[in-house]
Amino acid sequence: MQDKEGQKxxxxxxxxxxxxxxxxxxxxxxxxxxxxDYYLKQVCLYW
Structure with a gap:
């Protein structure tokens, strides 16, 4: 997504x-x- 000045x-x-x-x-x-518990210990670590 970019704003009016072209910056992301x-x-x-x-x-x-x-x-x-x-x-x-x-x-x-x-x-x-x-x-x-799974989400916090597995997914959030590597996401």
């Missing part, structure tokens, strides 16, 4: 549907008690 703007970070499905599929075989 920092947009809000959002996940694509394919990225959400990938995270959910990777969560399934893991031994985490809940999704929040």
């Amino acid at each position: 703007r920092q947009g809000a970070r959002c996940l694509l549907p394919s990225e959400i499905i990938t995270i959910l599929v990777a969560f399934h075989p893991q031994r985490y008690r809940d999704f929040k």
Whole structure:
């Protein structure tokens, strides 16, 4: 995204549907008690 002066703007970070499905599929075989724990310890570290 660019503003009027042609500089790139920092947009809000959002996940694509394919990225959400990938995270959910990777969560399934893991031994985490809940999704929040998995997300904070696995996804946020490498994202």
